[in-house]
Amino acid sequence: MGHARLERQLSAYIDNELTADDTQQVRAHLETCVGCREELQRLEHVKRLLGSLPERAPVPQVFEELRQQIISQAPRESGSVLEAISNAFRRPALAFAAAAIVVLLIAFPLVKGRIDRLRAAEVGPDVFVREHALSAVADPFADRAYVGLLVTDANLALIGEPRSRGGSLR
């Protein structure tokens, strides 16, 4: 830690507001720096003087004046929010970003709906075949081995890895 920074921390040092490490560093610095020791003595003197002053209660009208100021600032604050928004739209980059967000919010459901519709057409037949095959085992004469093949082929299609089916010309 440099001299300038340690000098700024002397006030906090007097008030015991530093961490243990920082306190240790300030103490080590004070042992070698005459300027900081003099500054520390000045600060301790000021603190003693301030501590000896009597406490005085504020005059009652102080609170009333504060309340009036708070009330008078409230509408000005909301006005300033609207003003800030208005200012933001005067900046082209911000205006463009806001417009892009609005367009995205409107377009996203439409695009998603279209993608979902195409995706449903893609997986639909495989889902139908799989569910039908699983229902078809209620037929006591159904060939389970072949039903198994159809179910597992549909499984692969549904995970996006359809089997390349062979087959010879009759």
Next chain:
Amino acid sequence: MRVSSTALALVWCAAILAAAMPVWGQRTSKPGLLAGANAASVIQSVLSAPTLVDYEGTKIVTAVRGEQAETVTILESYKRFGKLRLEFLSPESTSGRLIVDDGASSWHYEPSLHVVIRGPSFVTTSTRTDAEAILKRYDARVLGSEQVIGRQTLVLELLPKTRRLTRRLWVDQATGVVLRTEERSQSGELLFSSFFSRISYSLNLPSALFRFHLPAGAKIFTFYLSGDPIQDLQELSRQAKFAVKAPGTLGGVYTFQSGTIARHGALMAVSLLYSDGVNIVSLYETPSSKMAFPALGTSLVMRSGRGRWLDLGYFRVVIWESGGISFAILGTLPAESLVAMAEELNAVKP
């Protein structure tokens, strides 16, 4: 002596023919000879087999898709009650795929992607369906007996009242396990076939075979069915937020069972289940505003407008739009039957 040797030869021929007659008669017995109670007992043995016997075997399945046929070889192991393990051997695109189903959940491991997909069990040992219920909806008859991989089987034909789809099952006489299956369209075209090229029965396959061990580092996905079954159509429409079209019957014999709201990611569809007592047809409805028209399969001209046709081999799918709703109907039925159901549905007011 000359006459007597001729007579002896005739006697020998007659004896051989007489001995062969029962075997010939048994193998080519005409439809209906073993019908009625026999068909019921064969069906009952098929329904009971999952609770009686464990087995492991190699199954070869061929499904026809338009002008193409795909053959899949699977190592199938089954353990009472409702535990299944399927290891796919070929073709290359499925090789190494593993499904372990413990009767409550199923695990699908895809080695090429190192992913595991967990979902509901697709094995049912439910005895809700009995032979009598099936015989009410289907004409069933035992066509005769045949040897399949060295085992004696009874050939059972199941013909729905609508005659849309014919099933033939080669049922192991000793165990009730179906060793061979064929499904044909009304015109006799083969749609699906499966048969065991090898099978061995066991009193008790080890439980460890039906326990899934997660491969280290595998990515896991979980896909369970969404929603509980709803019978009340008004409630279904309320939850779906659109007027659901659900006639009481489809195609004359498929009756409405229940509906659910199916969801997967961006997709929401109403799923309606129809059954003829055995066979299942599923109908899916979703507002066109929520699902674009799928661009897969082949184009289909329907009275109501555009449609798409998709043949997955065992399952066939018809997708079409009508009145702002996208519909999809799925089943093992031939194309013309599903299209007829779609046109029938378009005529129904919501």
